[in-house]
Amino acid sequence: MFSTWTQANRADQKKAFHPLLLMFALAVFLASAVYADADTVLIANPAIPEDTLTRSNARLLFSLRRTHWPDGRQAHVFVLKDDNPVHRAFVRQVLQLYPRQLRRVWDRQTYSGTGQAPETVTSPKEMKRKIATTPGSVGYLPKDMVDESVKLIEVH
Amino acid sequence: MNTLHYILCGALLLPAVGQADAADRSSDWQFHGFLTQGFVKTDHNRFFGPSDKGSFEFTEIGVNASTRPLPELLLSAQLLSRKAGAMYNGTPAIDFAVARWDFMDQDSYRAGLSLGRLKNPIGLYNSTRDVAHTRPSIFLPQSIYFDKVRNLEHSSDGIMLHLDRFGESQLLSLDMGLGQLLMDDNVEAAYLGQDWRGNLETDKISRIAQLRYATLDEQWRFALSYADGHMKFKPGPGDPLSAGKTQFRFIVGSVQYNTASWTLSAEYAREPLKQQGYGPLIDSKGTAESYYLQLQHYLNDSVTLHARYEEAFIDKDDHSGRKAAAAFGIPAYFRYTKSLTLGARWNITPSTMLSADYSFNRGTYLLSSQDNPNPANLRKNWNMFALLFSYRF
Numbered sequence: 036m037f038s039t040w041t042q043a044n045r046a047d048q049k050k051a052f053h054p055l056l057l058m059f060a061l062a063v064f065l066a067s068a069v070y071a072d073a074d075t076v077l078i079a080n081p082a083i084p085e086d087t088l089t090r091s092n093a094r095l096l097f098s099l100r101r102t103h104w105p106d107g108r109q110a111h112v113f114v115l116k117d118d119n120p121v122h123r124a125f126v127r128q129v130l131q132l133y134p135r136q137l138r139r140v141w142d143r144q145t146y147s148g149t150g151q152a153p154e155t156v157t158s159p160k161e162m163k164r165k166i167a168t169t170p171g172s173v174g175y176l177p178k179d180m181v182d183e184s185v186k187l188i189e190v191h
Numbered sequence: 192m193n194t195l196h197y198i199l200c201g202a203l204l205l206p207a208v209g210q211a212d213a214a215d216r217s218s219d220w221q222f223h224g225f226l227t228q229g230f231v232k233t234d235h236n237r238f239f240g241p242s243d244k245g246s247f248e249f250t251e252i253g254v255n256a257s258t259r260p261l262p263e264l265l266l267s268a269q270l271l272s273r274k275a276g277a278m279y280n281g282t283p284a285i286d287f288a289v290a291r292w293d294f295m296d297q298d299s300y301r302a303g304l305s306l307g308r309l310k311n312p313i314g315l316y317n318s319t320r321d322v323a324h325t326r327p328s329i330f331l332p333q334s335i336y337f338d339k340v341r342n343l344e345h346s347s348d349g350i351m352l353h354l355d356r357f358g359e360s361q362l363l364s365l366d367m368g369l370g371q372l373l374m375d376d377n378v379e380a381a382y383l384g385q386d387w388r389g390n391l392e393t394d395k396i397s398r399i400a401q402l403r404y405a406t407l408d409e410q411w412r413f414a415l416s417y418a419d420g421h422m423k424f425k426p427g428p429g430d431p432l433s434a435g436k437t438q439f440r441f442i443v444g445s446v447q448y449n450t451a452s453w454t455l456s457a458e459y460a461r462e463p464l465k466q467q468g469y470g471p472l473i474d475s476k477g478t479a480e481s482y483y484l485q486l487q488h489y490l491n492d493s494v495t496l497h498a499r500y501e502e503a504f505i506d507k508d509d510h511s512g513r514k515a516a517a518a519f520g521i522p523a524y525f526r527y528t529k530s531l532t533l534g535a536r537w538n539i540t541p542s543t544m545l546s547a548d549y550s551f552n553r554g555t556y557l558l559s560s561q562d563n564p565n566p567a568n569l570r571k572n573w574n575m576f577a578l579l580f581s582y583r584f
Contacts, residue, residue, distance in 0.1 A: 147318035
């Protein structure tokens with residue numbers, strides 16, 4: 036009897052589990068698809084006067100080959116981890132580079148004493164907070180997270 | 192008193208400036224580091240320790256710190272412990288210690304000056320050669336990045352001028368420096384056959400230069416590198432060599448092409464070398480020649496496959512080594528190395544990676560005589576398997 040009960044239970048579980056698992060998988064898939072396709076934008080501290088940047092200048096800032104804004108104030112770059120979907124999306128869409136290419140440039144500078152690496156933050160939320168309060172700062176966010184605490188800069 | 196006084200005052204003020212800045216920018220200081228452990232197994236000949244039995248004598252531990260006390264001033268230094276077979280014993284040493292001042296920074300030009308222990312800008316990889324994450328394979332191509340004279344190639348104590356020209360979509364850079372190359376027993380072993388009782392020392396300041404061109408979409412990189420070295424030997428008691436001089440120039444041409452899933456790299460080097468005054472055993476004049484072709488394929492964000500073919504010759508006019516064999520009665524295969532390396536790398540996380548390489552080798556020119564003190568034991572054909580784990584922050 037005991038064994039019948041467990042078997043029945045298992046069969047139940049199997050039935051109950053499957054659609055749930057499927058739905059979960061679908062949700063994860065959709066979420067990741069949404070994230071990967073989410074529009075990311077370049078943002079800066081509100082005191083930065085620029086409204087637009089050329090792609091080349093954005094690349095120079097994020098690769099830290101240039102450490103200041105066109106008007107001379109020192110730039111402070113924030114990024115998310117290399118494998119963060121928002122980081123990947125920004126690097127692909129806006130800079131039109133691959134994360135490993137940026138990493139290569141940062142590594143060359145960090146480990147040869149010719150430059151530094153950007154500061155890594157742990158979440159888009161923290162990114163927004165830091166950009167809002169750090170003079171000269173630049174970073175990125177999913178477009179729908181941008182508000183008046185930071186400045187959106189168009190890259191063309 | 193005055194110059195020193197000003198320097199001291201300046202040095203005392205620096206932390207204050209940094210602190211004032213830190214009020215709104217908490218991350219003025221940066222700290223990075225890495226820890227790498229390798230394992231090497233060869234069927235014959237030794238590479239990085241007793242690899243014929245299986246060697247763990249390949250450890251790299253480095254930490255670096257950098258800060259910008261002023262927007263145009265960068266201070267950075269790295270401490271490195273490197274165990275590499277009989278070549279390097281792991282004693283921590285200052286890997287680089289640089290003050291870089293960008294004295295001119297305009298719309299499309301930048302000029303800077305570096306002072307201190309500087310990494311020599313040679314080829315695609317020299318300036319980050321000890322950081323496993325930046326290497327395309329477990330070991331850098333020995334044909335260009337000789338581990339048997341790593342210190343000599345790696346850095347110099349001196350001064351360097353940096354010029355950058357920022358274009359619409361490309362960056363042109365020129366580095367030009369004067370410095371004292373770093374000498375050690377490995378250099379003596381490589382150029383004079385073994386570590387004698389006497390000493391090989393630098394004779395004159397070296398000139399080091401690199402011209403680079405890179406597209407800002409990171410697709411193309413070109414570089415032309417130059418370094419020269421001037422050394423003199425003071426024989427010790429009983430040494431069979433007289434006081435001689437060694438002079439070389441090292442010229443490297445580099446190209447790299449990147450696509451979404453491939454990186455192709457190729458480098459070619461020539462090293463004109465003149466050794467005179469030592470006696471018939473060592474005196475020579477010739478040009479070494481070497482190159483490699485390398486392909487990296489990114490399967491996905493974490494797995495990379497790589498393949499490389501390389502050749503290196505002591506004498507560009509004697510690739511087979513037969514002339515030298517006839518003249519000195521040594522095996523021809525002492526005079527060249529040809530290698531095919533195949534490998535894979537797995538970036539487990541952005542900061543940890545695991546890598547495995549296998550290489551088929553012919554010839555022993557690129558092997559260190561420190562690891563292989565008895566030439567009679569050297570075999571022409573040898574294979575190598577290597578594993579490496581690395582963590583960085």
